Amino acid sequence: MADDALVKADPILDGELVDDTLPQPRKRFESWWLRSRWVPTWFKDRNQARQAAKDFVAGVVRSPFRCLGAVARGLVAAARWWRAWVTVRDFREAAEQSEKLADKFADIRALTLFRWKVTGAVVAGAASVTLMAHLVYGIVALWVVAGALAVALAALGRRREGSPGRKAVLAGPRTLRWTMDPQVLVDAFRDAKLVGKDETLRLVERATRMGDGWAITVDLPATRKAADVIKNREALASALAVDEVQLIVERVRGNGGHAGRVAMWVADEDPYASAPRRTPLLDAARWDAWRPVPFGRDARDRRVDLPLVWTSLLVGAIPRQGKTFAARLAAAGLVLDPFTRLYVADFKAGKDWDAAGRVAHRFMSGDEPEHVLALVGWLVELVSEVQGRFRRMRELDDETCPESKVTPAMSRDRALDMPITAIFVDEVQVPLEDRTPVKVEGKTLTAGEYVGELLTWLAKKGPAAGIVLVLATQRPDSKTIPSGLRAVLGSRFALRVMDWRDSNIVLGEQMNTRGYDSSRLLASHKGVGILRPDGDAQAGGDVLALTVRTYYMPNEDWQTICRRGRELREAEGTLTGHAAGASMPELEMPAAPQIVAAPRDDAVQERLPEPLRAVVEYLEDVADDREFVPTSELTAALGVEAKTFAAQMSELGCRPTRYRLTGDDGRTRQVRGYLIAEIDQARREAASFGVKGAS
Numbered sequence: 001m002a003d004d005a006l007v008k009a010d011p012i013l014d015g016e017l018v019d020d021t022l023p024q025p026r027k028r029f030e031s032w033w034l035r036s037r038w039v040p041t042w043f044k045d046r047n048q049a050r051q052a053a054k055d056f057v058a059g060v061v062r063s064p065f066r067c068l069g070a071v072a073r074g075l076v077a078a079a080r081w082w083r084a085w086v087t088v089r090d091f092r093e094a095a096e097q098s099e100k101l102a103d104k105f106a107d108i109r110a111l112t113l114f115r116w117k118v119t120g121a122v123v124a125g126a127a128s129v130t131l132m133a134h135l136v137y138g139i140v141a142l143w144v145v146a147g148a149l150a151v152a153l154a155a156l157g158r159r160r161e162g163s164p165g166r167k168a169v170l171a172g173p174r175t176l177r178w179t180m181d182p183q184v185l186v187d188a189f190r191d192a193k194l195v196g197k198d199e200t201l202r203l204v205e206r207a208t209r210m211g212d213g214w215a216i217t218v219d220l221p222a223t224r225k226a227a228d229v230i231k232n233r234e235a236l237a238s239a240l241a242v243d244e245v246q247l248i249v250e251r252v253r254g255n256g257g258h259a260g261r262v263a264m265w266v267a268d269e270d271p272y273a274s275a276p277r278r279t280p281l282l283d284a285a286r287w288d289a290w291r292p293v294p295f296g297r298d299a300r301d302r303r304v305d306l307p308l309v310w311t312s313l314l315v316g317a318i319p320r321q322g323k324t325f326a327a328r329l330a331a332a333g334l335v336l337d338p339f340t341r342l343y344v345a346d347f348k349a350g351k352d353w354d355a356a357g358r359v360a361h362r363f364m365s366g367d368e369p370e371h372v373l374a375l376v377g378w379l380v381e382l383v384s385e386v387q388g389r390f391r392r393m394r395e396l397d398d399e400t401c402p403e404s405k406v407t408p409a410m411s412r413d414r415a416l417d418m419p420i421t422a423i424f425v426d427e428v429q430v431p432l433e434d435r436t437p438v439k440v441e442g443k444t445l446t447a448g449e450y451v452g453e454l455l456t457w458l459a460k461k462g463p464a465a466g467i468v469l470v471l472a473t474q475r476p477d478s479k480t481i482p483s484g485l486r487a488v489l490g491s492r493f494a495l496r497v498m499d500w501r502d503s504n505i506v507l508g509e510q511m512n513t514r515g516y517d518s519s520r521l522l523a524s525h526k527g528v529g530i531l532r533p534d535g536d537a538q539a540g541g542d543v544l545a546l547t548v549r550t551y552y553m554p555n556e557d558w559q560t561i562c563r564r565g566r567e568l569r570e571a572e573g574t575l576t577g578h579a580a581g582a583s584m585p586e587l588e589m590p591a592a593p594q595i596v597a598a599p600r601d602d603a604v605q606e607r608l609p610e611p612l613r614a615v616v617e618y619l620e621d622v623a624d625d626r627e628f629v630p631t632s633e634l635t636a637a638l639g640v641e642a643k644t645f646a647a648q649m650s651e652l653g654c655r656p657t658r659y660r661l662t663g664d665d666g667r668t669r670q671v672r673g674y675l676i677a678e679i680d681q682a683r684r685e686a687a688s689f690g691v692k693g694a695s
């Protein structure tokens, strides 16, 4: 195809290198101007100035109508006052209340008559004065009188701050009224119980048109928190009469913000109803894996990029919501970097990932037990790769490797052989739930448990060594994804799930109470999910999480990207493994369950509670394949007192049992001790608890 042959060149940029990590000089006046409370915001910001000009023009155009309205209201108010005066209403009501109306009737009538006369005299006097003025000064006098009367009536009928006049029972749609009348916004905050009855908001930035919606920044009253507004976004959306997907509420952080400053944006219509956008990677000739990958757009149509290096990603959702599409987007950026090594395991066994076979170092698609065992093989391979990388990094000089972390230069240096290596596992619940037995260090585990352990180890240790883990699952429940694994996956993306518990499992505990619950997303909003970026990687600036609609990358675009990735690898000479046509190494597809060594994690071992740590170390030193170890042997070896030892071990979940042992003399005796499997179970539980506690 002709478009295959055409490769877009990188843009040629001309510029000057500026080290913006150094403190930048800023002119004092400029700094004062921008920070001062006395300088109006429209002098500081072009957008605000434009909006102020628009508001001014709108104000001028609307002013005759507003003036007319005020005069009419004034006329009504004056008429009401006069009626009450002329009928002596206050006197009459007081008499009614004290049940003396009959006694006072004559007085009231006399007073009414008198007030009518006064009214008549005033009207006649005013009319004759006006007439005389007209005769003396002509028509001008009439205009002056009418003008003075209008001004007086308009002043009487003007809307006073905080009293927007009489409210109709059915006020009609509230939508967007707040953009013109900030009092409506204050009322909405009060109705949503975000501010008290006597509290009000302070306008920081007036309502401005931004994209296809309106943005406004307000300060909450002292002690009220922006986090609560985010949490109760739905109530505020209801008070403003918009769908909650149209309302974006963010806390303003950093220098210009504080805990009570809220930036709101209200979309004119459902921001996800429009056609999805294609990924910009389609136009990129190549990509750098170290650059955050274009992932999607938020409701305000701002681009959201996802850093992948030095972190890992968990994608969770119910079926058909766009999980695979999201994971493929992350993969696309790495496919377009020829220095990246890819492992792709598609347990969905569909066609979605097939194109990755052209570029991947290891690739498989299937959901049989042999595929799970192949994955075990890959993971073991990656574990030893990570251990090897750390060993080699220790030997490198400080200039090449300043810390025990892969750098961009190191990842591209072929002599060092430490490329960014990403492993994508779609439908990761399939291997995690597999029950095929595998023997590890003489102990039998299910393949699922072992995959869980290996993935946890890789997610914890791998990122610094340039390993990126991307896992997608259809079943984000606590039984499928071990908590130890979840705790170490840095970035999370939750598309629609069944309930808030599943959402919390993907996004993290208590996220629903902080206003992030992906079970509330609409089924029709495919590809829309909540992204919780890695705190260290800072994908979304300072936000905790944000709603994103992923770019749309159908299969044909994905194939184009993979084809381009292959061409780039061919040109750089980095095509390896499966993509280069290498036959599957034995490790990849073992015929029978294989014995593989569990990775030893010194850091976790260090954190094991005593005396478990001492027991584990002793058993490792002895290194035999017994099923049972007598208590007497352990107490003698560790030099501890038997009773205390038994109590401590019980607390850690290891209870002693009686076991038949055959002695050297051939006689069988019953001894008390511990099953190795139980000790191992306690070790694993303590280790994963340690990870959770540390994170």
Ligand SMILES: Nc1ncnc2c1ncn2[C@@H]1O[C@H](COP(=O)(O)OP(=O)(O)OP(=O)(O)O)[C@@H](O)[C@H]1O
Pocket (backbone or CB within 6 Å): 276, 317, 318, 319, 320, 321, 322, 323, 324, 325, 326, 348, 474, 526, 527, 528, 549, 550, 551, 552, 553
């Ligand atoms: N960003 C997007 N914009 C619009 N539609 C999308 C987007 N992402 C995914 N979709 C649509 O959602 C459908 C389901 O996507 P995908 O196959 O990724 O779902 P899945 O969650 O992986 O499903 P399963 O669990 O069945 O594997 C796709 O066919 C696609 O048309």
